[in-house]
Amino acid sequence: xxxxxxxxxxxxxxxxxxxxxxxxxxxxxxxxxxxxxxxxxxxxxxxxxxxxxxxxxxxxxxxxxxxxxxxxxxxxxxxxxxxxxxxxxxxxxxxxxxxxxxxxxxxxxxxxxxxxxxxxxxxxxxxxxxxxxxxxxxxxxxxxxxxxxxxxxxxxxxxxxxxxxxxxxxxxxxxxxxxxxxxxxxxxxxxxxxxxxxxxxxxxxxxxxxxxxxxxxxxxxxxxxxxxxxxxxxxxxxxxxxxxxxxxxxxxxxxxxxxxxxxxxxxxxxxxxxxxxxxxxxxxxxxxxxxxxxxxxxxxxxxxxxxxxxxxxxxxxxxxxxxxxxxxxxxxxxxxxxxxxxxxxxxxxxxxxxxxxxxxxxxxxxxxxxxxxxxxxxxxxxxxxxxxxxxxxxxxxxxxxxxxxxxxxxxxxxxxxxxxxxxxxxxxxxxxxxxxxxxxxxxxxxxxxxxxxxxxxxxxxxxxxxxxxxxxxxxxxxxxxxxxxxxxxxxxxxxxxxxxxxxxxxxxxxxxxxxxxxxxxxxxxxxxxxxxxxxxxxxxxxxxxxxxxxxxxxxxxxxxxxxxxxxxxxxxxxxxxxxxxx
Amino acid sequence: xxxxxxxxxxxxxxxxxxxxxxxxxxxxxxxxxxxxxxxxxxxxxxxxxxxxxxxxxxxxxxxxxxxxxxxxxxxxxxxxxxxxxxxxxxxxxxxxxxxxxxxxxxxxxxxxxxxxxxxxxxxxxxxxxxxxxxxxxxxxxxxxxxxxxxxxxxxxxxxxxxxxxxxxxxxxxxxxxxxxxxxxxxxxxxxxxxxxxxxxxxxxxxxxxxxxxxxxxxxxxxxxxxxxxxxxxxxxxxxxxxxxxxxxxxxxxxxxxxxxxxxxxxxxxxxxxxxxxxxxxxxxxxxxxxxxxxxxxxxxxxxxxxxxxxx
Numbered sequence: 001x002x003x004x005x006x007x008x009x010x011x012x013x014x015x016x017x018x019x020x021x022x023x024x025x026x027x028x029x030x031x032x033x034x035x036x037x038x039x040x041x042x043x044x045x046x047x048x049x050x051x052x053x054x055x056x057x058x059x060x061x062x063x064x065x066x067x068x069x070x071x072x073x074x075x076x077x078x079x080x081x082x083x084x085x086x087x088x089x090x091x092x093x094x095x096x097x098x099x100x101x102x103x104x105x106x107x108x109x110x111x112x113x114x115x116x117x118x119x120x121x122x123x124x125x126x127x128x129x130x131x132x133x134x135x136x137x138x139x140x141x142x143x144x145x146x147x148x149x150x151x152x153x154x155x156x157x158x159x160x161x162x163x164x165x166x167x168x169x170x171x172x173x174x175x176x177x178x179x180x181x182x183x184x185x186x187x188x189x190x191x192x193x194x195x196x197x198x199x200x201x202x203x204x205x206x207x208x209x210x211x212x213x214x215x216x217x218x219x220x221x222x223x224x225x226x227x228x229x230x231x232x233x234x235x236x237x238x239x240x241x242x243x244x245x246x247x248x249x250x251x252x253x254x255x256x257x258x259x260x261x262x263x264x265x266x267x268x269x270x271x272x273x274x275x276x277x278x279x280x281x282x283x284x285x286x287x288x289x290x291x292x293x294x295x296x297x298x299x300x301x302x303x304x305x306x307x308x309x310x311x312x313x314x315x316x317x318x319x320x321x322x323x324x325x326x327x328x329x330x331x332x333x334x335x336x337x338x339x340x341x342x343x344x345x346x347x348x349x350x351x352x353x354x355x356x357x358x359x360x361x362x363x364x365x366x367x368x369x370x371x372x373x374x375x376x377x378x379x380x381x382x383x384x385x386x387x388x389x390x391x392x393x394x395x396x397x398x399x400x401x402x403x404x405x406x407x408x409x410x411x412x413x414x415x416x417x418x419x420x421x422x423x424x425x426x427x428x429x430x431x432x433x434x435x436x437x438x439x440x441x442x443x444x445x446x447x448x449x450x451x452x453x454x455x456x457x458x459x460x461x462x463x464x465x466x467x468x469x470x471x472x473x474x475x476x477x478x479x480x481x482x483x484x485x486x487x488x489x490x491x492x493x494x495x496x497x498x499x500x501x502x503x504x505x506x507x508x509x510x511x512x513x514x515x516x517x518x519x520x521x522x523x524x525x526x527x528x529x530x531x532x533x534x535x536x537x538x539x540x541x542x543x544x545x546x547x548x549x550x551x552x553x554x555x556x557x558x559x560x561x562x563x564x565x566x567x568x569x570x571x572x573x574x575x576x577x578x579x580x581x582x
Numbered sequence: 583x584x585x586x587x588x589x590x591x592x593x594x595x596x597x598x599x600x601x602x603x604x605x606x607x608x609x610x611x612x613x614x615x616x617x618x619x620x621x622x623x624x625x626x627x628x629x630x631x632x633x634x635x636x637x638x639x640x641x642x643x644x645x646x647x648x649x650x651x652x653x654x655x656x657x658x659x660x661x662x663x664x665x666x667x668x669x670x671x672x673x674x675x676x677x678x679x680x681x682x683x684x685x686x687x688x689x690x691x692x693x694x695x696x697x698x699x700x701x702x703x704x705x706x707x708x709x710x711x712x713x714x715x716x717x718x719x720x721x722x723x724x725x726x727x728x729x730x731x732x733x734x735x736x737x738x739x740x741x742x743x744x745x746x747x748x749x750x751x752x753x754x755x756x757x758x759x760x761x762x763x764x765x766x767x768x769x770x771x772x773x774x775x776x777x778x779x780x781x782x783x784x785x786x787x788x789x790x791x792x793x794x795x796x797x798x799x800x801x802x803x804x805x806x807x808x809x810x811x812x813x814x815x816x817x818x819x820x821x822x823x824x825x826x827x828x829x830x831x832x833x834x835x836x837x838x839x840x841x842x843x844x845x846x847x848x849x850x851x852x853x854x855x856x857x858x859x860x861x862x863x864x865x866x867x868x869x870x871x872x873x874x875x876x877x878x879x880x881x882x883x884x885x886x887x888x889x890x891x892x893x
Contacts, residue, residue, distance in 0.1 A: 135729035138756040164726060166685055191691040196851045197809060206688045332658050
């Protein structure tokens with residue numbers, strides 16, 4: 001049997017015997033157990049041709065080989081951010097929606113801004129944006145809602161959010177297009193304000209009800225999504241990320257990713273997970289995508305062979321689904337968004353289609369049901385199925401730790417809440433004493449499981465280095481708060497978690513994830529040697545001096561490859577998404 | 583009859599006097615079994631003799647009141663409370679000084695809660711002395727607290743000149759928002775609660791006599807009027823009518839009793855089953871100033887209804 005490592009396209013010529021590029025004189029940590037350290041690598045056709053000492057690599061240098069001297073710099077495989085959402089963070093910002101532009105606009109100012117926007121954007125069917133203020137309406141003796149909007153813009157759909165994002169004001173046309181009428185049933189997380197006797201909607205939709213309007217609106221414009229992904233990926237790549245999962249996508253988001261990919265400007269490998277529930281945004285033609293249209297997007301850099309579920313809620317409102325009641329509660333266990341039966345059937349069905357299930361599970365009860373569902377799926381479909389991913393894994397039951405290895409389920413941890421901070425203590429305080437148990441990476445590793453990390457931007461910073469450092473320290477990287485939360489792992493384990501384990505979570509560990517001859521040439525060069533310094537307060541400040549994916553230079557801030565055949569095509573400035581350092 | 587639990591939300595920025603009000607209500611002799619949900623026990627200062635039982639998050643008082651702290655997802659906690667079989671007779675929620683009471687009020691419109699509870703009023707306390715010097719962010723929060731209010735209570739009015747109170751009203755309040763002044767830390771609690779025990783046919787007057795200056799009037803009519811006419815007439819009741827209730831004989835729904843409630847600026851209508859006996863509109867209003875005029879309610883209603891005759 002031929003190993004997949006050696007397979008190349010049949011129409012690619014064998015080429016010359018020497019390397020295309022050699023990096024030598026480095027301190028290269030390979031994450032390959034057979035050869036943890038190397039001085040030099042030879043790269044050919046986007047793969048590591050050889051990994052070893054300077055002397056071992058020397059014979060692979062020909063006159064056409066580009067040789068770069070690392071001058072003793074530390075290099076390692078590129079990072080894997082296994083859960084993030086650049087589109088959710090940036091899409092709305094880049095969508096050019098209506099922005100009244102005042103903190104407390106009067107109703108007249110809202111009207112003027114709306115009419116101006118309508119005139120300036122004649123091609124946009126919908127007028128959507130922010131914001132109006134209920135207080136200002138009451139002060140003016142007016143009632144916001146459909147009648148007020150209809151009085152000046154009756155025939156084009158308009159929806160305007162309030163300042164506090166608690167409700168949306170829609171006109172008759174918007175309600176009509178969204179199918180909101182007196183017969184519409186309220187969602188369970190909000191309601192349509194209605195005339196109490198006739199039941200007619202008055203144009204104010206509270207909390208979850210405004211999703212009804214958003215479902216009828218066109219999705220964010222393509223230019224906003226491509227910009228969001230392009231900038232997100234550019235930032236990630238500049239921080240050493242070579243592969244990532246974009247979790248919660250729809251057809252339009254896949255189109256945006258494909259557009260970037262076709263232009264050759266995707267500097268990271270992307271696994272995109274199609275959104276299962278419509279609570280983040282509606283996914284049109286979900287079934288067609290899942291049934292097979294997802295393959296349309298497949299390239300060397302992009303796949304859509306995953307699906308994202310939201311099993312439970314979050315810690316802050318105590319909606320994480322727990323096995324036992326929440327601290328200080330008699331019966332409240334949190335909420336499970338889907339029935340266990342639904343979860344069982346869908347996990348098995350997706351597995352059968354070779355689609356990875358990425359399941360949001362913050363409570364130990366949610367991950368318990370997920371593991372049960374995977375066990376049932378293995379029973380139905382047999383072993384050797386997809387490696388499904390337990391996202392966040394905020395609280396895990398001790399009894400479940402070993403099941404990650406047994407069932408080949410990936411335990412993904414998101415960095416928010418990994419270290420003591422005002423945010424962690426505030427948002428997670430509801431866990432009470434169980435806060436110390438949160439993010440039990442150590443527990444899963446000790447039980448033989450595979451753990452990965454996701455930044456979960458915009459929930460926390462897209463910069464992977466904050467979470468990376470705190471895996472090792474479990475302390476506040478900036479020293480803003482004393483103390484340690486949870487148990488740490490070793491620097492070597494953390495590096496493996498962000499590299500080879502990531503590749504395992506993408507199903508490509510046999511061809512990527514470590515610096516091993518035959519694998520894809522993914523590598524980063526840093527300004528510091530992670531294994532020779534104290535992680536605390538240092539790792540998160542690491543500067544990435546070079547990022548290489550498939551042998552392609554995608555980030556070269558020092559201009560090392562300038563003027564050579566390997567000069568990076570990606571030269572756009574790196575957006576600044578890192579929180580300001582104190 | 584509407585058997586849902588009435589709910590009052592007490593809001594107001596930090597230091598506006600919420601805790602004083604809650605303490606007064608908890609210890610008051612109002613004959614109501616009140617459950618109070620508060621954000622922080624620390625500030626509630628109950629006389630130890632009154633406390634019957636105290637567990638970690640719950641305090642039971644000898645006058646039948648229960649006090650517990652809002653810890654978790656409010657919708658879930660309220661659902662648990664209403665389904666517990668020990669549903670409160672009256673629910674009072676003290677919103678945190680830095681919260682938006684509108685967000686709390688809106689959960690009572692959620693389908694899973696609205697069959698159990700009825701939002702009676704959001705009462706927002708406003709510190710006349712200190713609000714104007716707050717930061718911009720805090721002032722936006724105060725706006726949100728006023729935005730949600732059905733009744734405003736101006737506190738610390740004894741610490742400023744009358745002109746300052748008048749300026750405050752002009753700058754901050756809406757034209758149709760009733761705003762009462764609290765004197766020396768005492769807020770007029772007796773009209774903040776649903777003292778008619780949510781039976782529209784009962785008088786709205788508190789069992790103990792209302793503060794001096796408050797009056798009530800009644801009006802009735804056998805002839806039906808359109809819903810639109812009633813909405814217009816009742817929506818135009820002056821600010822000085824802070825509470826009004828009744829049953830309406832609506833031409834649009836001739837078979838059904840329509841219950842009307844007004845608390846401050848909050849006006850509600852709902853269907854209440856078939857008429858028992860001959861249909862008849864009966865209204866009662868309680869308020870000050872305007873109601874001092876004899877026949878005010880009758881004149882107001884008849885003028886408005888005449889201006890909007892039913893089809």
